[in-house]
Amino acid sequence: MFVSSRSAAEYRAMFDLVPEDLAGSVLDCSAGGSSFTAETDGRVVAVDPAYVIGRSELAARLRAGLDEADRIIDDNADRFEWSWYGSPERRAEMRRAAAERFIADLHRRPGRYVAGALPDLPLASGSVDLVLCSHLLFTWADRFGEDWHRRALAELVRVARREVRVFPVVVSGTAEPVAFLDGLRRELDALGHRTELSRVPYRFQRGGDRMLRIGVGSPLDSAPRR
Template sequence: MGTTVTGSDASDRYEIDDVAFLGRTFAEYRRMLGLEAVELSGRRVLDCPGGACGFTAGARARGADAYAVDPVYGPPVEHVADRARRDLHRAVDALDEVEHLYVWDVYDDPADLASHRWSALGRFLADYADHGDRYLPAALPRLPFPDDTFDLVCSAHLLFLYADHFDHEFHVRALRELCRVARGEVRLFPLVDLATERYDGLDDLLLWLERAGHDPTVRPVDFEFQRGADECLVIDAATG
């Protein structure tokens, strides 16, 4: 499990053995998902998958009724912390040969990136320890919530990014489930894979979402770390 750079393609691709359990800060989420205009106070919010992120704690601190799901959740905090620290060390080490795949504007350098990841992890672990009922063990494409539960559903760094791990049918099923539990918006980031290529099934998914009665929009965001990853997908699930 975790993140490694392997083989002769190491300079062209950020290689992942499995889905990494990493974290982003609340501020990073706001930029990645274009959430500046979204009023979180009084809204029910889901982060799926939540990873080791500080978003759920940050959203709740701003008045949201916030939850997160991830298949890693459930064990005691020390076990989750061990997994998160291991994946974080591997992820930072893996940048050595692929720094050119990234735009170093959001972060000054790999050390600055690592400091953001560690900050997010610290916020997550403290909140996981104190509010474990907000962090539920679950994974797409099946979530343990009734229809129309959340005003806002966020999904970052899973769909599209791990296109070589999850086939197109999984993406369809996952989007259907995210829309099912949302009574408002679903927001996803990024729209590129680990090789920084736009997900080649995205247009088919947009058409499928439209036919399902939803209203998908690709919007630019004020965030680009992976080259070309400067858009998010916003879905008006309420129209379905």
Template sequence: MHHADGEVLGEFLVSARSLAEYRAMFQLSDDDLSGRRILDCPGGAASFTAEASTLGATVTAVDPIYARSTTALAEDAVTENDRAVAWAAANAHRYRWDWYGSPGGHAAIRRGAARRFAADLRAEPHRYIAASLPELPFPDKSFDLTLSSHLLFSYADRLDAEFHLAALHELSRVTDGEARLYPLLDYTGGALDELIGYLRTELRDKGVHTAVRKVRYEFHHGADTMLVLQPTS
């Protein structure tokens, strides 16, 4: 896909997001977290698993990057997160900084999350499963809540509609409650109304009901909604 400004992200970014960011992106309440089985897919270098676990959730993070050795990944998490932070700062015009206060505030949150991720990865490696969509190594209805950010839709320039459909169907399969996906724009901030419409129609035909819900977080301009796959009986 050609971008008019010529800025194309060469590879998938590994970002270190915090529980506070997850709460905002996915409209998470305390009830969403307490005592729930939660899947974070892809987990990246987020500290969500570590932080939500202290609140009583049983969290499983899934990402192909977890196939790396723990030591290498713990070190890479900080380096790769710095690359993601630098991308955001270099493309500051694409973003709204009010939630973070400033690019510096954004960087500080992400650096803290990367360090917490690295510590949890070393202490609780069983929480981090190396796997990737669209096929996950879990039985049906393994999780009460599934969260998925910044893979689907974000990389629509390299993941086609059929990948999206298969991935969403798989997230629905392993989830007993809701699966929530954010954001519904690509990484340049481009709208994806046609893709989302197609996917919602196809999922409905397969018995998966969906909704688009507002969230209280908008980093990319216009990224203030999430897609919710709703539980089927």
């Protein structure tokens, strides 16, 4: 699995974030080489298992993965659309800039980057207001099964005080809906959380323009969503 490096602009579009969403504390879980934490003021923490490896090795792996990711996208061009990025070159530039911002911030503020893995995060219950999870759950549903997803979602809900957002909800490289998503939503609803699938402004993987929102123990806010 790539340690990829999406920017804060991509996160804002993927998670349909407005300034009020970021007023409290935020966890970026499976943050990888994303520069969301580096670019976001306030109380943001990034968690990823890749942070156990040394900073130089992580930087080398991240930079090496950029060309490989570009190649995969070129080889599967029909699976992607470019209305949000504008062009493949713009996307590649954003990823490279984000990787360099991440690497600089990892050196400058290492305390914001915590090694940890779902489904057992090294964080206290209810310790952040909002949890964001980009391109791990559902994306890798061919690798992580239903029970892993159940435990991972329970863990994200455990550490969140207000809301969890997961993007996207389709398997990587396909527009296939994940077969067990609806069942897991019903289970969360039965536990007193509220879930919804919301369309977001981000467009890239065909069929992958929705996020899962989970209102922890309470209704979701009434802000209009696409």
